[in-house]
Amino acid sequence: MVTNKEVWVQGVFDELGALVLSYIKTIVGDVHQAEDILQNVFVKLWKINIQSITNTKAYILTTARNESYTHIRKNKKFSAHVAVDCQIFSKTTDPLRKICIEEALLKLPQEQREIIFLKIYAQLTFQKIADTLKIPINTASSRYRYAMEKLSDLLGETNNE
16 A cells, blocks of 8 residues: 555655755765665655655755765765766766866865755755755855856856956
8 A cells, every 4th residue: 555655755756866866976976875875865754754844855955965974974985086977067968078067077176066066956046055055045155156167267168248
């Protein structure tokens, strides 16, 4: 017998699973570790009272972030290499352009890379990003601005007004 909660959790997974997995990969850099963490996120989601969630997307991204950093802290042998799926950040089909974007993203500090992911791919507002990362909204917007400026510099794009 399928319960309402099972249907709800499956719906959340269908809607947000790929997004959350990409976010976790952005943090931990390994697809296999990211899949394990994703499973932990949905186990936690299963265990909570779903009526207490006011914003499912923000809640699950916050949980994914917390689980990812818990995983990093627990694994002393964690690799510092971070892989970034550049397809989530660029609509270009040019493979060389994608490689350039990926390399540029890898040069950003983790906190800026995470903001770029949440703003561009997850399409969160700065307020929701601030809530998810537990930082002031001005910090979220300035990290985004600095990240975009650094990406422009790294990619050789200038803003000629």
